[in-house]
Amino acid sequence: MTLSVEIQLTVNGERRVGRCEPRKLFVDFLREDLCLTGTHAGCEHGICGACTILFYGEAARSCTMLAVQADGAEILTIEGLAASDGTLHPLQQAFQSCHGLQCGFCTPGMLMLSLDLLRHDPAPTESSVREALSGAICRCTGYQGIVDAVLAASSAQKKGDMV
Numbered sequence: 001m002t003l004s005v006e007i008q009l010t011v012n013g014e015r016r017v018g019r020c021e022p023r024k025l026f027v028d029f030l031r032e033d034l035c036l037t038g039t040h041a042g043c044e045h046g047i048c049g050a051c052t053i054l055f056y057g058e059a060a061r062s063c064t065m066l067a068v069q070a071d072g073a074e075i076l077t078i079e080g081l082a083a084s085d086g087t088l089h090p091l092q093q094a095f096q097s098c099h100g101l102q103c104g105f106c107t108p109g110m111l112m113l114s115l116d117l118l119r120h121d122p123a124p125t126e127s128s129v130r131e132a133l134s135g136a137i138c139r140c141t142g143y144q145g146i147v148d149a150v151l152a153a154s155s156a157q158k159k160g161d162m163v
Contacts, residue, residue, distance in 0.1 A: 012080025029067035049136025100149035102140035
């Protein structure tokens with residue numbers, strides 16, 4: 001007999017309820033139970049950063065937490081970044097414009113880490129961007145386009161173009 005627990009949380013501004021085993025990883029709950037497949041499961045050890053979400057407004061690795069730990073939480077995933085009409089968030093637009101993505105596997109985590117950085121430091125230096133993103137792995141871009149995108153989004157934020 002498998003024990004199942006109910007989890008209630010707010011994801012991307014929407015109240016969600018699901019049931020799962022207490023041992024289920026949060027990344028798997030997001031992907032399998034809530035059908036939010038934008039958050040990627042990479043290393044499943046918290047090293048690569050592909051599973052990064054905002055947990056109560058702070059960047060967190062969803063592969064290192066259990067779904068039951070998110071009960072009652074406020075979560076932002078990559079699906080919540082663009083506007084409801086599909087308009088890209090300025091940070092997403094910057095990633096596109098600055099070629100900050102290639103295969104796209106790391107992109108959701110990089111975007112969420114970048115959003116967290118810009119919320120805490122609206123005018124980061126190149127060095128601070130690199131430091132903030134150092135916990136995430138990209139195997140395609142060489143990182144320069146990602147760094148350029150975060151700096152471009154920072155400039156857009158200064159002009160009032162970013163929330």
